[in-house]
Amino acid sequence: MNITFIGGGNMARAILGALIDSKITAPEKITVSDISTARLEDIKNKYRVCTTSSNTRAIAAADIIILAVKPQNLDAISRELVGKFSPGKLVISILAGTNLESLANSLKHGEVIRAMPNTPAQIRMGMTAWTASPAVTEEKKKAAQSILSTMGKAIFFEDEAFIDMSTAISGSGPAYFYLFMESLVEAGVELGLPRETAIEMVMQTALGSVSYALKSDAGLTTLRQQVTSPGGTTEAALKIFESEGLKDIIIKAVAGAHGRAREIGKC
Ligand SMILES: NC(=O)c1ccc[n+]([C@@H]2O[C@H](COP(=O)([O-])OP(=O)(O)OC[C@H]3O[C@@H](n4cnc5c(N)ncnc54)[C@H](OP(=O)(O)O)[C@@H]3O)[C@@H](O)[C@H]2O)c1
Secondary structure, three states: OOOOOOOOOOOHHHHHHHHHHHHHOOHHHHHEEEHHHHHHHHHHHOOOEEEEOHHHHHHHOOEEEOOOOOOOHHHHHHHOOOOOOOOEEEEOOOOOOOOOHHHHHOOOOOOEEEEEEEHHHHHEEEEEEEOOOOOHHHHHHHHHHHHHHEEEEEEEEOOOHHHHHHHHHHHHHHHHHHHHHHHHHHHHHHHOOOOHHHHHHHHHHHHHHHHHHOOOOHHHHHHHHHHHHOOOHHHHHHHHHHOOOHHHHHHHHHHHHHHHHHHHOOO
16 A cells, blocks of 8 residues: 655654554555655655655555645645546545545545544544545545554544534644643642642643543543542532533533634635
8 A cells, every 4th residue: 555645744744653653554655745855854764755845756656645734735736736636546634624525626536535633643642533525435444544543543424524523522622621731730830839740730630530531431420520529629629610611611612613613614
């Protein structure tokens, strides 16, 4: 399986590193194309893959083309590559907010997959939601699932509407968790903890809480209740979260992200 990346930036490197570690395909069967020769040199040295500054050359022998440029670069790529995607080539796009119809229309190619990874993909702890156009065969979907799973978890959705929903939960999700953690650090500092100590405590608490929830058979509500003794400290905090409407704020914020994802998709 020959795999080509168009764009050799952060996400391409995350997928590239994961692919090579997983041994799904040999480095010499991977080609990366980018406009920066310095970036290509660096990628070649680090991953031992083939590199080129010609997108046309990069896709010529590719079975799977991973589109990893910024959404604003899609027009230029399409103008350059239109008509060069022969039948049987599979395009996997990770462009945020660019729907299957726009991809297929821009590239004039029917076999397209739209995937939405998130930043923890950089350390193979990502959550990717993906969907495929009707022209993508089951065999190609299997190949896509194994490629995307190298970055962490990957969930296929038949209905593309779920990609916008996933964008609002797992795509933007890391930022929500970081905001909560930043706020907890500030709260600790306000109480008098040294900042470094507060950061260490918050990081370990987040890591421990998620790891414990993953290992435990109890659901999230039970795990929360286990920490909440009547009249205790946790209850005092949770009462304030509740009276200030934290859950409603989160639901509203996620609806805002979802609305924006749908809007961008229509552009
Ligand atoms: N980062 C994330 O967490 C994340 C999550 C989900 C989805 N995504 C999506 O992933 C895509 C890539 O994001 P990224 O963070 O990896 O971006 P990035 O670091 O900017 O990588 C894009 C690369 O493509 C190069 N490029 C631009 N035009 C090109 C062209 N015509 N031909 C070949 N290469 C070209 C860029 O070069 P220049 O920098 O010189 O322009 C850059 O090296 C985006 O569409 C983004 O929406 C990212």
